[in-house]
Amino acid sequence: MRLALALAGLLAAAAAGAAPARNAALHALFEREFRNGLEESPETATFLGVEGYNDRLTDLAPEAVQRRQARSVSTLAQLRRFDPARLSPQDRLSRQVMIDDLERDVRMSAVFGPLPFDTGVDGYMPVSTMWGPHQNWSILAKSTRFTSVADYENYLKRLAAMPRYLEQVQATMRLGMRWGWVAPRAAMTRMPGMLDTFAAADVTATSLWSPFTTFPDALPAVERERLAAAGRRLLERGVHPAFARLQAFLRDEYLPAAATELAASKLPGGERYYALRAAASTTTSQTPEEIHALGLAEVARIAALMDAALRDSGWKGNRAEFLEFLRTDPRFTFKTPEERLRAYRDIAKRADAELPRLFAELPRIPYGIRAMEAYEGDNADHYSLPAQDGSRAGYFDANVNNLAKRPSHEMESTLLHEAVPGHHLQIARSFELTGLPQFRRTGFYTAYGEGWALYAESLGYEMGFYQDPYQRFGALQAEMLRACRLVIDTGLHAKGWGREQSIRYLVDNAGGHPDSAAAEVDRYIVWPGQALGYKVGELKIKALRARASAALGTRFDVRRFHNAILDDGALPLSVLEARIDEWIQSEKGRKP
Numbered sequence: 171m172r173l174a175l176a177l178a179g180l181l182a183a184a185a186a187g188a189a190p191a192r193n194a195a196l197h198a199l200f201e202r203e204f205r206n207g208l209e210e211s212p213e214t215a216t217f218l219g220v221e222g223y224n225d226r227l228t229d230l231a232p233e234a235v236q237r238r239q240a241r242s243v244s245t246l247a248q249l250r251r252f253d254p255a256r257l258s259p260q261d262r263l264s265r266q267v268m269i270d271d272l273e274r275d276v277r278m279s280a281v282f283g284p285l286p287f288d289t290g291v292d293g294y295m296p297v298s299t300m301w302g303p304h305q306n307w308s309i310l311a312k313s314t315r316f317t318s319v320a321d322y323e324n325y326l327k328r329l330a331a332m333p334r335y336l337e338q339v340q341a342t343m344r345l346g347m348r349w350g351w352v353a354p355r356a357a358m359t360r361m362p363g364m365l366d367t368f369a370a371a372d373v374t375a376t377s378l379w380s381p382f383t384t385f386p387d388a389l390p391a392v393e394r395e396r397l398a399a400a401g402r403r404l405l406e407r408g409v410h411p412a413f414a415r416l417q418a419f420l421r422d423e424y425l426p427a428a429a430t431e432l433a434a435s436k437l438p439g440g441e442r443y444y445a446l447r448a449a450a451s452t453t454t455s456q457t458p459e460e461i462h463a464l465g466l467a468e469v470a471r472i473a474a475l476m477d478a479a480l481r482d483s484g485w486k487g488n489r490a491e492f493l494e495f496l497r498t499d500p501r502f503t504f505k506t507p508e509e510r511l512r513a514y515r516d517i518a519k520r521a522d523a524e525l526p527r528l529f530a531e532l533p534r535i536p537y538g539i540r541a542m543e544a545y546e547g548d549n550a551d552h553y554s555l556p557a558q559d560g561s562r563a564g565y566f567d568a569n570v571n572n573l574a575k576r577p578s579h580e581m582e583s584t585l586l587h588e589a590v591p592g593h594h595l596q597i598a599r600s601f602e603l604t605g606l607p608q609f610r611r612t613g614f615y616t617a618y619g620e621g622w623a624l625y626a627e628s629l630g631y632e633m634g635f636y637q638d639p640y641q642r643f644g645a646l647q648a649e650m651l652r653a654c655r656l657v658i659d660t661g662l663h664a665k666g667w668g669r670e671q672s673i674r675y676l677v678d679n680a681g682g683h684p685d686s687a688a689a690e691v692d693r694y695i696v697w698p699g700q701a702l703g704y705k706v707g708e709l710k711i712k713a714l715r716a717r718a719s720a721a722l723g724t725r726f727d728v729r730r731f732h733n734a735i736l737d738d739g740a741l742p743l744s745v746l747e748a749r750i751d752e753w754i755q756s757e758k759g760r761k762p
Contacts, residue, residue, distance in 0.1 A: 219557020294346025621707015
């Protein structure tokens with residue numbers, strides 16, 4: 171609310187006279203904190219393509235966590251010394267966005283009392299079926315630049331740092347065990363098995379080895395041999411044994427001590443913890459009860475549309491039977507990974523051709539489509555960031571690991587969500603914005619980012635997708651999944667739902683394979699609140715579009731509206747709403 175009020179005051183300030191100039195001291199603070207964030211999280215720098223940090227990893231030691239907490243408090247005090255009345259509209263907004271982000275971190279840390287809780291590494295649960303070093307480092311290896319001997323030397327230093335990091339992960343989780351901050355056992359039983367490849371003797375089987383399989387042409391053979399031998403030694407003697415120790419810890423110590431309760435609200439300070447998680451994900455003040463009711467209403471609405479699509483297909487049975495038909499009929503699955511990748515690339519070409527009709531300005535950073543790693547198993551298709559400077563493309567990572575569980579009727583909506591006009595378009599556009607501080611160009615809010623990507627799925631109707639009833643049903647099924655998330659996440663963490671109850675609710679309403687539904691539910695269990703942002707954000711963007719269209723009538727230009735949504739970078743929903751209200755007023759005064 172405070173952010174919305176801050177933005178609402180921008181017009182009044184501008185009307186009072188010429189806007190103040192850009193505040194150099196404030197922007198120096200923004201840049202300093204952005205760079206400090208990269209120092210504290212070197213992996214983020216690699217993902218963004220910022221050089222100079224590729225030889226190290228985040229420090230998880232308690233004193234490092236406490237240092238980051240103290241810096242948040244100190245930075246807040248510095249930001250509050252800047253008088254917002256003396257700042258330009260964008261500087262005022264940037265100041266308030268950073269204040270709110272830091273205050274959110276401070277409030278979350280306060281839940282844990284004297285314990286050193288790090289909001290940047292998922293607190294005392296830095297490993298789960300959804301995230302962990304085995305996944306992050308694989309993406310890191312793909313995101314790192316390898317063009318010179320120095321690049322490889324930096325990577326060797328990072329490999330050398332991995333065993334210490336894995337020991338810190340165990341120490342963090344042991345501290346959580348001591349104080350009752352442990353993940354639920356039911357959602358963690360698959361976790362030790364997910365480390366099998368990383369803990370095994372064959373160090374060439376993971377993507378951590380992949381940089382040594384292809385060298386730049388300019389590197390002499392003797393250097394290639396030396397670097398590959400050094401990488402093999404580090405993986406054989408350090409990294410893989412450290413993963414084996416982490417795997418044994420998870421299996422023999424952590425799982426036996428893991429929580430039997432599923433709800434985040436049952437953790438120490440849990441009710442406040444879940445409320446903060448929900449607020450951070452949705453960037454609203456909606457309560458879990460309100461979100462649960464919203465989810466039930468959306469489930470009922472989408473169910474009626476799914477039934478209509480079912481009837482349009484000519485199906486004579488009920489929805490459960492139709493879902494089983496989609497899961498099992500061979501016409502909806504591919505025989506080889508290559509066939510599925512080709513189909514995704516065809517969808518992407520069709521999507522690219524439609525973008526100029528919907529956007530006044532498009533990003534230049536390209537994207538590609540590639541197969542996910544085999545170790546990722548049944549995890550969902552996802553998007554990998556480009557380098558901010560455009561030197562590395564973004565990627566849609568397609569799951570081709572278990573073709574029987576990946577029916578083709580879901581593919582159009584998935585591509586639109588993960589690539590264009592979804593995540594890639596939004597993030598690439600944000601990276602290319604000028605005039606905004608770096609922390610805003612690279613920021614992310616679940617409700618904004620995932621809300622935009624879900625909204626992008628709905629644009630498929632305007633782009634000529636979902637022409638046959640099966641693809642339309644698939645798009646609705648994907649939307650239903652996000653509606654079910656509102657019900658299940660709040661059900662699990664605030665209303666006492668069980669795991670099997672949640673899986674059954676998801677299968678009954680959204681369909682899909684029961685194993686995939688179980689993986690989804692486990693995600694909600696170990697990542698409380700995150701799944702709430704998708705639907706809440708999408709509904710807000712749709713409401714803002716309807717508001718703008720009604721207010722502007724024939725002057726409404728959807729291309730300009732979409733760029734108005736995108737061109738301030740990621741924002742909390744309340745701020746986005748105030749921003750669009752301002753845009754509507756400016757459009758009314760714009761000459762045709």
